[in-house]
Amino acid sequence: MRKANSKLKKWMQGMFAGSLALTVAACSGGGQEAKPADNNNAGGQGSAQPSSQPAATPAASGDPQKLIIYTGRDKNIFEVVLPKFKEKYPNIEVETLEMGAQQILERVRAEKANPQADFWWGGTQSALSTAADEGLLEPYKPTFADKVPDLYKDSQDRWYGEMLLPEVIMYNSQALKPEEVPQDWDELIDPKYKDKIVIRNVLPSGTMRTIYSAMIYRQGADTPEKGYDWLMKLDANTKEYTQDPTNLYLKMDRQEGVISLWNLQDILLQSKKNNHPYDFVYPKSGAPILVDGVALVKGAKNLDAAKNFMEFLMSPEIASQLAKERFQFPSRTDISKEDLPDFMKNLELKPLDLDWGVMAAKEKEWMQHWDENIKGKGKK
Structure with missing residues (x-):
């Protein structure tokens, strides 16, 4: 495990090399989590365009679809992501239920015989690993699979890290x-x-x-x-x-x-x-440094819609926009430094x-x- 931690440290230091003092000075006077990954925040929408990556299924669909998301993320994040997803997939109606990561695990576990959620958005590495071991998550290898380091995803494609949370x-x-x-x-x-x-x-x-x-x-x-x-x-x-x-x-x-x-x-x-x-x-x-991830729920009633949402959420365009507007450290290694905020370029995540x-x-x-x-x- 020390070897893995060494790889983790090298990767993050390479991506976010620099002085922490710069960030501390820049952050004086505020703080918190995107309305915590257990919270809420206000904020504006950005101008990034929807992902150009191929979706799991075509955006154009004849019949209305539904997507039920259990999430530990904040409304501040919803403001950026959900309207743009709706633009690309107007026939998918999205419903979100907010709760803590541990509460999501307990709820998905309790609903195993009759799953009510399709997508898990915002789970700790521990919670997602536990859910995977209990057979609660649907394996899916997304188009961006090779862009996320092994340290930040499940070896059987049952969950993927969306972002890093120091x-x-x-x-x-x-x-x-x-x-x-x-x-x-x-x-x-x-x-x-x-x-x-x-x-x-x-x-x-x-x-x-x-x-x-x-x-x-x-x-x-x-x-x-x-x-x-x-x-x-x-x-x-x-x-x-x-x-x-x-x-x-x-x-x-x-x-x-x-x-x-x-x-x-x-x-x-x-x-x-x-x-x-x-x-x-x-x-x-x-x-x-917590890996905050996403997963498809085993037995999801709206699996295609859930796959589309995962592809969209993890696209470089959305990852870059969330980094700039919501201070989200992306797990993907192919996000250009030019598309990251200055403080993120200079912060060493030890x-x-x-x-x-x-x-x-x-x-x-x-x-x-x-x-x-x-x-x-x-x-x-």
Whole structure:
């Protein structure tokens, strides 16, 4: 796995080489996730044209079709993608149901005998891998298959990574100066940050489950007790766990908590598109870089429409537009640097050294232990 991580690091450093300081300065005063991959955001539509890649089925279709999407993505993203998809496929009626990545997994699992969704848009590597192993996803090799590195897709074509989500430290830039913010993960458990941290409820959120699992792994996966102890200290400094991203933003805006853990895309979206006073610190030791992916649901009633949507969503045109307008780091390696925003060209995405296979296998056990034995108990 260290070899894979080395390849990952080289690829990302090559694509996003440069100084993090440039990005931090540019991001001062806002942040968040595309309305978090568990959130919501406002924003405008861009001018990129629909994908020129061949679709799974012809755009012109006689009878109206339907497409049901379960998604962890934000309305900010819908604003860019869905109208353009409708232009290309006017006979496909799209319905979206928004929920956290873990909630999508649980729902697709519960509906296995009678699938209600066609397309899964916005899932963590762990959640999608689990779904694939449980036979919940439909294999499909898209036209762009060779443009996505092996690290970011399933070997049996059951899911593909759409984008990369570095998980970082978020803070209220009106309440704290950059030097007053924890610069690395272990600084978060310093008692001086007691009651300054507010966290989005962990279990329903793919973002938070990834961060917390990474914190356990980095202490030693074979001895999770060390990681549990670290999370207990973090719990002692945590003022509140919010129900959802919207409430997280509200608490941060009111300075009821001034530090949080969140994904970089959403931080940038909330700051630059929604004018929230957020900024971020990229941890010195590296960040968990979550692969946010897409998949077709096994037994989907509208499989052709789902394939068309996957091809369209992952096209270079849409990937480039989402990078520029929604700060989305594409998984495709064939996106020209000229089609990426300046900050993305200059940002070095340093990954934590993680074994994602172990993370996926242990996440459920680790998170259950956190929920039953750690959450809310650190101050006692």
